[in-house]
Amino acid sequence: MGSNNLTDYIDIIRQLKLHTNASDDLINRLKNYALLVHRSDKEDRFSEPMPWIGNYIAFASLLCILAMVADLLHGFRTKKLWFPCKYFTFNAAFFTVVDVAMKLPMDLSTSMPGYVDQAAKLGSMCFMCVMMSNVLPALATMDNKDLIANIIALGIQVITLVGNVCIQIKTGVIPSTENRYYLSHAYDYTSPLSYDALGGYDPTTRVIKPIAIIYVAMLSILLIIHACSSLAILKSKQILESKYQAARETELKDQELQQQGRSTVDQLKQHVRKYWIMAATGDPQFLTACSVTSCASGVISAISTILHVILTLFVIRSGWEGESDYKWSVLVIFITQLIGSLLGTIAPLSRCFAILSFKLSMKWIWNNMKIFNVESYWTQTLSDLKESSIPFPSCSRIFKIFFQNIKVLVLGLCMVFQKTSVVACKLIDIIPHFIVICIVCCSCCYKWLKSMLANAFGIVLARNPEQRETNENFSRYVLQLQDDMELAEGTLKRISNSFDHLIKKAEKQQPYHLLKLLEESTTSEGDERFYKIHHVRPLVVEEPLICWSLSLVTLTSIAISLTNIQTNLVDRLVRGLNEGIVYVRHVEESLHTTDDHVSIQKAAKSLWVEVEVYHNWLGNKLRKHAPQVNTAGQILQWLSDTAKSMVTEVEITNMGGQNDNSKHRIICSNSMYRLTETILLYYHADIDQVSQEGLFAKLSSLIAEILAACLTNLPHVIAMKCHSNEIEKREASVYDGAQLLGETTQIINTLQDRELPI
Incomplete structure (x- = not known):
C-alpha cells in the first residue's frame, strides 16, 4: 500500500514514453510530481492510526456525558431540579477530558471533505456549548483563588478553540465540502465545471459555514457569561456570609429562650432544620443556577442543540460516509456527541424554568x-x-x-x-420568564377558581395552620441576596420536607448491634472508670492522650484473645463495636483535633481493620497463643509482654528517627501494655481464679460503658456539624449532621439521662 502509488505512477510515465509521442519536456514535468506522490503515500501511512484517535475522542466525550448524566440523576434523586454540579465540575480532569473531546474543531490542517466529517466538527462545538452551560453552577463551589484560576483556564481553552475555528473558516477547512465534486469532474472534458458541479448550491454545504459562525458567537457569549457570573459570585458569597452570621445569631438566641420541656432529639431536629434552611437557601450554587446568566446559558444551550439537530437532518439526506482520515470513527464521534448534546441540554434548560419548581413569588419574577x-x-x-x-x-x-x-x-x-x-442576559431571559409568568398566573387562577367553587358548594378545604405557623417561624432563616426578594411558602415547605425525608430515611438505619451492646451499660460510671483505667505508667516517656477509639479497640483485642469464649459471643461484640466505632470517630474528629490526637486516632483506625478482619493485633494472632498460655491471667501477661517487647524492638530499629508506621505501633503497644497491666493490678492475686468467661463479661461491660460515655457527646457533635466556616462546604456539613442525627436518634434517647463527660 505504502509505495504502490509511486510505483504505479512511475510505470504510467514509462508506458507513456514508450507508447506515445509525448515530448521529453512533458515527461520531465510529470516526473517532478513523483515526489508529491511519494509524500502522499507517506501521509496515508501516517494517518493509519487516526480512526483509533477518533475512538479516543469518542471515549473522552462519553466520560463527559456520564458525568453530566450523573449530575442529572443526582438532581432528580435529591429533588433539586436546578441540578447542582457534583460530578461534572471544574478540575484538572475536566479540562483534560474536554481538550481531548474538542480535538476535531482544534485540528487546523486535517481535511474534512465529507458531510458527516464537517457535521462532527461542528457537533463538537455544540457539545462544548452544552458542557459550558452545564458546568456554570460549579463556579460557586470554589474559593476565590480557585475560581479565578479556573475561569482563566476556561478562557484560554475557549479562546483557543474559537481562534482555531476562525482560522479554519478563513482557510476553507470549514467548509471543505465546496470542492468535493471538483476531482470527479476535473477529468470529464465533456462536462463544464459549473458552480453547481463544484457543489456551491448544495444545501448541506451552504449551512455549514453559517452554523460554524453561530457556534463561534455562542462560545464567545458563554465565556462572557462565565466571567460575569464569576464576578457576581465573589460578591454574592460575602453577602450570603454576612446574612448567614446574622441568622446564626438569631438561632443562638432562640436556643437560649427555647422551652426546657422538649426532648433532646426534638430540640436537635429543630436546630438542624434551621441550619438546613440556611444552607439550602444560602447555597452559592443554588443562587448561581437561578441567576439570569444561568438562564441565558440554558437558552443558548438549547439553541445550539436545535442547530445541531437541523444539521443532522441535512447530513441524513446527504449521506453518512466519512471521507476524512478519521474514517469510520468520525461517525462514532458524531453520534456520541449528538447524544451528549441532547442529554446535556436537559439540566441547563431546566434551570431556566427552575423558578416553577421552586414556586417563587411573582414579586421575585418581576424584579x-x-x-x-x-x-x-x-x-x-x-x-x-x-x-x-x-x-x-x-x-x-x-x-x-x-x-x-x-x-x-x-x-x-x-x-x-x-x-x-x-442586561443582554435579561433580554435573553424574556422568553422563559414570560412562559413562567403565564404558568404561574394559570396556577393562581386555578387556585382561585377552586377556592370559589369550594365556597359556593360549602366545601371546606383542608389547611394545616400548624405547618403555616412553622414555616413563618423558619422564614427568618431564609438567606437571599436582596432584601426585596421573597421566597414563596411552597419553596420553604419543600426545603423543610426534604429535611424530614432525610431524617426518616436515616432513622431506618439505626445501629442494631450497637444498641444491643449499649444495653449492657447500666451505669453512668463508664467515663470515670475509663479515666481510672490509665493509671499504669506508660512504656514511653511522653504521657499519651486519652483516646476512646484506641482504648475500645485494645479492650476488644483482649476480649478476642480469650480462647474459651464462644465464637458467636465474640462476633456479637465485634459487630457492636464495629457500628459504634463509626460514631466514636465522629465525636473524636469534632472534639479532639490536635495533631497528637489525630495521630492516635489514625493508629486506632488502622489497628481496628486488623483486629476486626483478621483477629490480629500488630501481626500477632489473638486466638492462637503458645500452648502454655491458656488461663485469663496468662493471656493478659502474654499480651503485656508482647506489647513491651514490641516497643523495645521498634525503638531499637528506629534509633535514627521514627516514621508514621513505627509511631503507630508504639502508640498501640503502649495502650495494650497499660490496659493489660491495669487489669492485672485490679485482680492482683486473684487473677488465677478469674475465668475467661468472667473476664470477657467484664470487658464487654467496660466496652459498653466507654461507648456510652463517648456517645453522650453526640448532641454536641451534631450541633457542631451544622455549622461550617466555609460557605462552599456548608450544605454538605449540615447534611452530615442531619444524617448523623437520624441514625443516632435511639442512641441519644437511650443516653440522654446520662451526664456529659467533662
Missing part, C-alpha cells in the same frame, strides 16, 4: 424582569477594585498618576461591559 435594573452585586467586585489603592514600588509621581488613571479607565470600561452583559 428579575426589570431589564435595565442591574443589581449591585454584579459590579461590586469591579467597583471595589476601582476604588482600592495599589501599592507602587518607588517610582515617580507622574507614573503613579498615569497608572492609576489607566486602572480607573479599564475597570470603568469593564463595569460598563459587565452591566451590558447582564
